[in-house]
Amino acid sequence: MEKAIVTVGVDGTSIERDLEIPIDISVKEICAVLSKALNLEENKINITGYYLKAENPICFLKGNDILKKFNVSDGTKISLV
Known part of the structure; x- marks a missing residue:
């Protein structure tokens, strides 16, 4: 692996963490894991779906x-969008 x-950041919040993540998985999988790891539901932060904005490379x-x-x-x- x-x-x-x-x-990793979350749009519209001040959440930002340096994390080691696997890169051979889908956006859907990493969004679900990051949402849980960053306690987004507990903090009532909703992400709109399985979308990521990236810089370096920009995509x-x-x-x-x-x-x-x-x-x-x-x-x-x-950034989780």
């Missing part, structure tokens, strides 16, 4: 997109 250290990912195919790597910044 390949991994990368990325900065918009959704649903069944695999992170690795879009060159997500160490230093990428991703």
Whole structure:
């Protein structure tokens, strides 16, 4: 399993964490895991679906997109939308 250290944020909040995540999984899977890990439901923060904005590389990912195919790597910044 390949991994990368990325900065994870949530749009509209001040939440931002550096995390090591697997990159050979789908956006849907990582959104579900991050939502649980960051306690978004408990904090009443709703994300609109399975979407990620990324910087370095700049891209918009959704649903069944695999992170690795879009060159997500160490230093990428991703935001749950």
